[in-house]
Amino acid sequence: MDIELKDVTKSYHRRHRSGKAVLTDLSFSVPSGSATVLTGPSGSGKTTMLNLIAGLHLCESGSVRVGPHVLGGLSESRRDRFRARHIGYVYQTFNLLSPLTALENLTVPSSLIGAFGPGTKARAEALLETLGLGGELHKRPYELSVGQRQRVAVARAVLKKPDVLVADEPTASLDKAAAKVVISALEGLIRGGATLVVATHDPQLTEALGARVFAVDEGRWAA
Amino acid sequence: MIARLGSIVFLAVRYLRARPFATWVSIASVAVSLIFVVGVSLVDFGIKKTAVGGALRYPLIVGPGGSSGISLTFSTVFHIDKPSGTIPYEIYEKIKADDRVLAAYPLAISDSLRSYPIIGTNEEYVASLPAPVLFGSRRIEDPRDAVLGYEVALRTGLDVGDTFSGTHGAVGHEGAHVHDDFSYRVIGILASTSGPADAAVYVPCESVWSVHRHADEEHTHEEHAHEEHAHEEHAHEEGKTEKGALTAVLVRTRNPVYTAQLEAELSRTAGVTAVDTGRIIRKVVDYIKTGENLIRAFSAVTLAVAVAMILVTVLMSLAERRKELALMRSIGIGRATIAAIAVTETFLMTTAGAALGMLGGHVAVWWAQAPLKSALGVTVDPWVWTQMETFALVAALVAGQVLGLASLVWTYRMNLVEAIARD
Ligand SMILES: Nc1ncnc2c1ncn2[C@@H]1O[C@H](COP(=O)(O)OP(=O)(O)OP(=O)(O)O)[C@@H](O)[C@H]1O
Ligand SMILES: [Mg+2]
Numbered sequence: 001m002d003i004e005l006k007d008v009t010k011s012y013h014r015r016h017r018s019g020k021a022v023l024t025d026l027s028f029s030v031p032s033g034s035a036t037v038l039t040g041p042s043g044s045g046k047t048t049m050l051n052l053i054a055g056l057h058l059c060e061s062g063s064v065r066v067g068p069h070v071l072g073g074l075s076e077s078r079r080d081r082f083r084a085r086h087i088g089y090v091y092q093t094f095n096l097l098s099p100l101t102a103l104e105n106l107t108v109p110s111s112l113i114g115a116f117g118p119g120t121k122a123r124a125e126a127l128l129e130t131l132g133l134g135g136e137l138h139k140r141p142y143e144l145s146v147g148q149r150q151r152v153a154v155a156r157a158v159l160k161k162p163d164v165l166v167a168d169e170p171t172a173s174l175d176k177a178a179a180k181v182v183i184s185a186l187e188g189l190i191r192g193g194a195t196l197v198v199a200t201h202d203p204q205l206t207e208a209l210g211a212r213v214f215a216v217d218e219g220r221w222a223a
Numbered sequence: 224m225i226a227r228l229g230s231i232v233f234l235a236v237r238y239l240r241a242r243p244f245a246t247w248v249s250i251a252s253v254a255v256s257l258i259f260v261v262g263v264s265l266v267d268f269g270i271k272k273t274a275v276g277g278a279l280r281y282p283l284i285v286g287p288g289g290s291s292g293i294s295l296t297f298s299t300v301f302h303i304d305k306p307s308g309t310i311p312y313e314i315y316e317k318i319k320a321d322d323r324v325l326a327a328y329p330l331a332i333s334d335s336l337r338s339y340p341i342i343g344t345n346e347e348y349v350a351s352l353p354a355p356v357l358f359g360s361r362r363i364e365d366p367r368d369a370v371l372g373y374e375v376a377l378r379t380g381l382d383v384g385d386t387f388s389g390t391h392g393a394v395g396h397e398g399a400h401v402h403d404d405f406s407y408r409v410i411g412i413l414a415s416t417s418g419p420a421d422a423a424v425y426v427p428c429e430s431v432w433s434v435h436r437h438a439d440e441e442h443t444h445e446e447h448a449h450e451e452h453a454h455e456e457h458a459h460e461e462g463k464t465e466k467g468a469l470t471a472v473l474v475r476t477r478n479p480v481y482t483a484q485l486e487a488e489l490s491r492t493a494g495v496t497a498v499d500t501g502r503i504i505r506k507v508v509d510y511i512k513t514g515e516n517l518i519r520a521f522s523a524v525t526l527a528v529a530v531a532m533i534l535v536t537v538l539m540s541l542a543e544r545r546k547e548l549a550l551m552r553s554i555g556i557g558r559a560t561i562a563a564i565a566v567t568e569t570f571l572m573t574t575a576g577a578a579l580g581m582l583g584g585h586v587a588v589w590w591a592q593a594p595l596k597s598a599l600g601v602t603v604d605p606w607v608w609t610q611m612e613t614f615a616l617v618a619a620l621v622a623g624q625v626l627g628l629a630s631l632v633w634t635y636r637m638n639l640v641e642a643i644a645r646d
Contacts, residue, residue, distance in 0.1 A: 056552075077558065081557065097234075097550065099234070099238055099241040112227060112231070
């Protein structure tokens, strides 16, 4: 699925007063099956852009299109369904449901969005295994390190074979070796035809994915 | 679909278990309010059943003049009050001969066995009791024959063929002197009726009369001035007739109109009171009703408090979980599914509380059967299902659904943009 942001303006409203716009008249597009990396200083709006693509935020003006879906025109529940079918999301830090184990954090959400099939559990276990979490399948989030949690989140996003994967600093808390397994998992997704948008400062990640870089240059986003 | 439902319940249970204290306090608060409702309604039901059952069996009770209707009913039907005064045997014969009367039974109550009344009566009355014979027979022919109610047999350990002597003085007069010169022989034991019939000893009237004739002859000179009325009247009656005096006559009429007629006619007879038991029981049931309404109101309040508590617990936990809920939404889990998880949580808590409360209420009554029996004189069956219980159960479950609705509204109104996970 290709992604297209056209003349997007986004600001966060604080109690009736409208705040300064985070993104102004932003346009960019990502071809289907490619990887794009967003880089920029903290507060430049990377997470905001990922949230727009995932349909978590709507923009005040302009439009966001993912494949055939124009997100501004979808109701909340349709956007829920859109995410369930097409989007995989890896957050910067907070990713897991606290009462569930690592493995259950993959299987239960998959079942709740109606994507759980006969092979799902075995695939989930295999995925966690490849991401170096073979010994952590039955640990709860509070028993996992930050880097381990992040890898569980990557596994959850990869498990559902999304058309679009948005990831926010997926390798930030990882050492080189752990980052490598995450990168190869993401490469696998691209080979499967997925479109990737990743916010990161990690050159290793950018290079390995052969990603186009979209960066903030003198306060403006530019390819 | 089934797998999805399973996951909803699974996650709901996990969230409940993640905060065990709040969960158990909520469950316990519902359970306690239901234990209360069930316990009270069972006792209430037992009292009503006994009272109404007794009244239906004997619509009319005839006793000595001046006695109150309630005390006459309680002493003759429920055996929980001490009878006072007597009426002549001829009254019984007259009533029995009346066309409007279906059956009449003489009662002469004076002595007791370990606080259970020894009821002098006839074969017919023992045969009319709503209890099958457990051992032996119920045909009291010889004056020494005695049939024991189920509870009496259980508590005294007396068996068919054993003998015993009565203690002078009816219920509540234990410790007075024992008539050890006259002993009864147990010829039969009745099965349990869970009613007052279990707590009495049945002997022929003749034995009661003869025990007291002898006793009176021996003790006349030593008797204290304030000796029982029954006794004095025994002495008066003695010379006039072979038959002694009666405490009361239980009457079954052919229809309620006759009951009213006989009540009026007999009450005009000097020294006699006739009581329409139906009216007495209605009065008693009315008293109970006032209490019942109070208890209903109180139960409603405790249940409301319990429910409010669950509501607070669930909403608090949902608020705590804002971030996780937003995360679920970002994974694509819809609001309906998230609401279903919250609803399942409230449903599980109220249902578990209701189930525990129901069971607890019955078990508590079962456990308190003996003290209830001695305090109220009523056997309460702990294993019946009462109407109030249905009412309470429905109330608890409906309340649970309302709570579910509240959490549902909450999840729908939650602003995802505000709550979205970002650090
Ligand atoms: N929910 C919100 N309410 C108000 N302001 C917000 C909200 N989310 C983001 N912002 C503001 O929007 C701007 C961009 O935030 P965003 O999270 O997109 O930055 P970022 O590029 O992801 O930064 P970082 O690298 O630190 O994660 C920031 O100035 C931030 O304060
Ligand atoms: Mg960010």
